[in-house]
Amino acid sequence: MIKSSYRLLRVILPLTLLGALLLAGGCATTKTYTGDLPPILAQDELLRPYQKVADLEVRRERMGAPSDISPEDYAWGYDALRREAARIGADAVMFPQLSVETEHYILFPSSEMKAKGVAIKFR
Structure with a gap:
């Protein structure tokens, strides 16, 4: 049971970190608002x-x-x-x-x- 949880954590954690990095990179774009x-x-x-x-x-x-x-x-x-x-x-x-x-x-x-x-x- 512990080994399967550890394997799952080894897969999910890097994917979660990769997703967070990709989302953070998307926040760095310049947003241009010209209305009003x-x-x-x-x-x-x-x-x-x-x-x-x-x-x-x-x-x-x-x-x-x-x-x-x-x-x-x-x-x-x-x-x-x-x-x-x-x-x-x-x-x-x-x-x-x-x-x-x-x-x-x-x-x-x-x-x-x-x-x-x-x-x-x-x-």
Whole structure:
């Protein structure tokens, strides 16, 4: 009885750990939500009077060298600015800027991304 339980445990435990690792890897993907978030507008798209609400800045650590920035990194920056603008009740974001600031090499290259913008509210 004990031997069969031990054999069952030897089979189930690795499968459970493998499943947990696969699920954890799926959680690391970037989720982009664009519904009901304020748009990012260029200066010539502003047709109504507005007032500046706040200067926005968001940061995140990313794996990889600054030279391998991807479209997903830009999408993260723009979406993060839009979420912050929505959180404070702004109507739009102007002058978005995305930059890679600091570079670290401990075991793997990593860098800090920074996105900046101006939150506005229409009058």
